Amino acid sequence: MDGILNVYKEKGFTSHDVVAKLRGILRMKKIGHTGTLDPDAVGVLPVCLGKGTKVCDLLTEKQKTYETILQLGVTTDTQDLSGKVLSEIEVTASKKEIEKAISMFCGKYMQIPPMYSALKVNGKKLYELAREGKEIERQPREVYIYNLVIHKIDMDLKQVYLKVDCSKGTYIRTLCHDIGEKLGCGGAMLELKRTRVSDFLLQDSYTLSEIELLMNQGRLAEVVIPIDKLFEQQKRVVVSSEYQKYVDNGNKISRNFLEEPVSLEIGEQVRVYDSNKRFIGIYQSEKLQELKPVKIFI
Template identity: 35%
Template sequence: MARKRKGEKVDGWMVVDKPLGLSSAQVVGRIKYLTKAQKVGHGGTLDPLASGILPIGLGEATKTMPYIVDASKDYAFTIRFGSSTDSDDLEGATVKSGGRIPLQSEIEAALPQFTGTIEQVPPAYSAIKVDGQRAYKLARDGETVELKARPVEIHRLRLDAFDADAGEATLFVTCGKGTYVRSLARDIALALDTLGHVSMLRRLRVGPFGLERAISLEKLDELSHSARAVDYLGPITTALDDIPAVAVTEPEADRIRCGQTLHLPTAKQGTIVLMCGDVPLAIAENTDGTVKSLRVFNM
């Protein structure tokens, strides 16, 4: 992709390998500064104590954000057995200690009950709103936070390593939207009649975005001196890879831009991406051949 010129719009996806210690909002701020994009957002929060894939949408790509937030995700995480914390990770204070270290065979035997659709109570330190306030704010203020269990999808879960001396197990999980890995680690430990919390969390994939496409903030800082940070932008349609694309003519594109509907009886039913040549035009909904735009791209 060509480098950004003065006054040029910046549209696309940038995949950042977020380092430890920074919040997702801080990474967004850094990318906005480096690229000078007017609109920037991230596709799924990573805690400061987590590293890995943080998809950043710039410009018109922010209109595709819901499709990334709802995408499945891969994580590597380590459970430290023997103690629990109020945040279910290293950031919080120790609540209980003295739990036993399970056997590797016990861990492996417990994992099948955590695959498929499971009920999960989010951590008290989460961004879920309770009576209009974020749960983590209430928890930090010393209030008791009671969150309801909700169904989440665990597609794959396996044990990758076990260190009995350290009392730690490292696992890999593929999960659906709304899953809290900290809760998963806590619940696995409880199922083993012990205590546990996350000591390492790294996100390996978000939807179509994996580590092979990621760039570090250090590399972006280097590129910013030559105004080449935007060279690492991917197309906005990357987030829509699973949605069928339908080609339209320029006159049809003009109708969509004006808020009108199209009659496309042969197009696939449901959500589609309208393309005018190589340029994405809109995310649209096709109902019995009547196509109405949901999000129109200003490209």
């Protein structure tokens, strides 16, 4: 089975737990996830199956959307409320001051990764060092906040409900922490839900128990997204049957091999199919009317 499953990761599971459970449910080994979610977080986790694992890196790069609750007035060692409380400070900022501070994080943003993260330094994950009581210097990384919407500010509970559209590599825990620092009272993430990864939406996701039920009913294929669906924005071309051996062997192909002529810019990528409408992979236009394979899925 090849393709992508839009999994709803439930609270308490790591992303690796989800993959391990799916290996048992689907009775297959070649499965990979497309970016970690904290155990306490919930939401969209695209999981790649079979030849679909070749697009794991592509999906990891995609834009994501989160809904989170920021708790003001507290800082923790993990930057969320699961961690050890380091400080508690009275929140004196007004609603307008909170709104202004949050708005300052839109756009390009240099973010220091948290110690409790899976990033590696000298072959060791940061969270492993953190659990040993060690803290090391981390270099800021550029991330991008495309949109930051305040759904609600509860001044009694000192909680802010946010929707965040962001680039890959953005830590929402750290964003909450940094907003709290900007306000001078500290902040930590209370809840996190990922509602979108590229075109994979929360409302279209399935829990592990729902996936298991579909598998037992022989209906899993109904929810597995074909690999070529990810490349729908690219032109579709079909190779004539007499040139089948070229695509089967992963060779470059001439535009003359195509069933229908197509106008392409140098460097433009296309979806290539054989005469049986089987998806072969992504090719890129080169000089001399050639198409070079970029990623093959057969």
